[in-house]
Amino acid sequence: xxxxxxxxxxxxxxxxxxxxxxxxxxxxxxxxxxxxxxxxxxxxxxxxxxxxxxxxxxxxxxxxxxxxxxxxxxxxxxxxxxxxxxxxxxxxxxxxxxxxxxxxxxxxxxxxxxxxxxxxxxxxxxxxxxxxxxxxxxxxxxxxxxxxxxxxxxxxxxxxxxxxxxxxxxxxxxxxxxxxxxxxxxxxxxxxxxxxxxxxxxxxxxxxxxxxxxxxxxxxxxxxxxxxxxxxxxxxxxxxxxxxxxxxxxxxxxxxxxxxxxxxxxxxxxxxxxxxxxxxxxxxxxxxxxxxxxxxxxxxxxxxxxxxxxxxxxxxxxxxxxxxxxxxxxxxxxxxxxxxxxxx
Numbered sequence: 001x002x003x004x005x006x007x008x009x010x011x012x013x014x015x016x017x018x019x020x021x022x023x024x025x026x027x028x029x030x031x032x033x034x035x036x037x038x039x040x041x042x043x044x045x046x047x048x049x050x051x052x053x054x055x056x057x058x059x060x061x062x063x064x065x066x067x068x069x070x071x072x073x074x075x076x077x078x079x080x081x082x083x084x085x086x087x088x089x090x091x092x093x094x095x096x097x098x099x100x101x102x103x104x105x106x107x108x109x110x111x112x113x114x115x116x117x118x119x120x121x122x123x124x125x126x127x128x129x130x131x132x133x134x135x136x137x138x139x140x141x142x143x144x145x146x147x148x149x150x151x152x153x154x155x156x157x158x159x160x161x162x163x164x165x166x167x168x169x170x171x172x173x174x175x176x177x178x179x180x181x182x183x184x185x186x187x188x189x190x191x192x193x194x195x196x197x198x199x200x201x202x203x204x205x206x207x208x209x210x211x212x213x214x215x216x217x218x219x220x221x222x223x224x225x226x227x228x229x230x231x232x233x234x235x236x237x238x239x240x241x242x243x244x245x246x247x248x249x250x251x252x253x254x255x256x257x258x259x260x261x262x263x264x265x266x267x268x269x270x271x272x273x274x275x276x277x278x279x280x281x282x283x284x285x286x287x288x289x290x291x292x293x294x295x296x297x298x299x300x301x302x303x304x305x306x307x308x309x310x311x312x313x314x315x316x317x318x319x320x321x322x323x324x325x326x327x328x329x330x331x332x333x334x335x336x337x338x339x340x341x342x343x344x
Contacts, residue, residue: 001162001163001164003157003160003161003162003163003164003166003167004016004165004166004167005157005166005167005169006166006167006169007169008030008168008170013125013168014125014129014132017029017129017168018129018132018133020165020166021038021039021040021129021133022040022133022134022135024043024045024046024049025039025164025165025166026038026039026046026049026050026163026164026165026166027039027129027137027165027166027167027168028142028150028153028156028160028166028168029065029121029123029126029129029137029139029168030123030125030126030153030168030169030170031065031122031126031173032093032121032123032173032174032175032196033121033176033177033178033195033196034141034151034173034176034178034297035141035142035149035150035151035152035153035155035173036065036137036139036140036141036142037050037053037054037139037140037141037142037143037156037164038050038065038138038139039138039139040133040135040137040138041062041065041105041106041109041135041137041138042104042105042106042135042136043106044106044108047062047109047138050062050138050139053160053163053164054140054143054144054145055144055145056145059111060111060140061109061110061113061116062108062109062110062111062117062138062139063117063118063139063140063179064105064109064116064117064118064136064138065118065119065120065121065130065136065137065139066118066120066130066136067120067127067130067131068120068127069087069088071118071136072087072097075102075104075105075116075118075136076099076100076101076102076118077099077100077101077102078099078100080099080184082184082189082205082206083097083099083184085205085206086205086206087120089205090197090201090205091119092120092121092122092123093122093196093197094119094121094122094175094178094179094180094195094196094197095119095179095180095182095195095196095197096117096118096179096180096193096195097117097118097182097184098115098116098117098181098182098183098185098192099115099116099118099184099185100114100116100185101114101115101116115183115185117181118136119179125170126170141178142155142156142159142160142164142167143155143156143159143160146235146236147159147235147236147237148235148236148237148297148301148332149177149178149297151172151173151176151294151297151298152171152172152173152298153167153168153169153170153171155297155298155301158301172294174294175195175196175321176293176294176295176296176297176298177195177196177293177296177297177324177325177328178193178195178324179193179196179197180193180194180195180196180197180198180202180324181193182202182206183212188208188209188210189202189206189208189209189210190211190212191209191211191212191215192212192214192215193215193327194215194318194321194323194324194326194327195321195324196293196321196324198319198322198323198324199211199323200319200320201320215323215327216327216330217335235297235300235331235332236300236331236332236334237301237303237304237305237308237311238304238305238306239303239304239305239309239310239311240309240310240311240333240336241310241311241313241333241336242310242312242313242336242337242338243313243314243315243329243330243336243338244312244313244337244338244339244340245315245337245338245339245340245341246339246340247341248268248270248271248274248314250340250341251267251271251314251340252271252274252275253340254339254340256274256275258312259275259279260309260310262307262308262309263309263310263312264279264308264310264311265279265280265281265311265313266280266281266282266283266303266311266312266314267281267282267283267314268282268285268286268314268316269282269284269285269286270285270287271314281299281302283295283296283298284296286314286316289320289321289325290321292316292321292325293321293322293325296325296329297328300332313333315330
């Protein structure tokens with residue numbers, strides 16, 4: 001299979017993209033978060049092709065992307081008032097809602113669960129593709145399973161060339177980390193995955209929010225999860241990732257004596273001068289967490305090379321979008337975290 005690259009600026013690209021979805025094909029779609037690997041969300045056979053292309057575990061549910069809030073009633077059997085408030089505030093945007101699923105949604109989408117994740121992406125061209133296709137698009141991130149998520153069409157092509165029908169290229173993603181996921185099926189709203197919308201903003205609307213244990217730790221292998229990215233190691237380059245906490249100076253005291261010729265440092269822009277220029281790269285500024293989110297996956301992909309053995313990574317505070325960045329780095333590291341303050 002030859003993967004077709006469609007430019008969002010081409011006049012017929014949206015129609016070609018929607019035809020691929022209607023025909024049961026696989027289309028990489030741009031969103032404000034990351035590029036997604038999309039298929040007709042109401043076609044079980046097409047959805048199963050997503051899992052095959054990614055090498056994705058079958059018990060990892062997918063998210064349905066819709067063109068507007070009105071479509072959620074076709075997919076969910078119950079839409080509580082809290083969901084309506086969140087949609088009004090944050091849709092289109094990087095927020096996925098977990099709600100009770102209708103029987104019409106294929107089990108391949110939900111991994112056999114009684115719930116489904118739905119979001120309306122803040123990307124005009126993708127919402128137009130969904131509208132023209134006439135179906136929701138089921139889409140996880142458009143990378144090989146476990147690898148850093150793609151934030152450009154080139155990232156998708158690197159992972160999926162020959163494995164999918166087409167990529168709709170709309171340039172780099174603005175947010176850079178996957179959507180926030182909130183489960184509204186329990187007694188209290190539960191944050192299953194942090195993303196572009198921080199917990200502080202959610203609490204302003206909901207008044208209450210539990211942070212699931214999957215956000216800060218590793219779930220058991222037999223755990224049943226309600227949302228993508230909760231159980232498996234994700235976002236990992238080939239080298240070992242180790243997160244080093246503490247102040248910039250403390251982290252440098254820990255890292256520098258251990259820094260070998262095949263090791264690299266992924267740090268904040270404010271800390272670059274602490275390390276040899278050839279060994280360190282900054283993925284954004286600690287003072288601007290949005291830059292860290294936007295650049296994280298591209299930075300991890302740049303370090304995803306056989307000649308890189310260990311990546312010492314610096315992590316922002318877990319507030320706002322910084323919580324999402326911290327979560328992704330922790331999963332990339334398999335929650336291997338050391339304290340820079342402990343360095344002699």
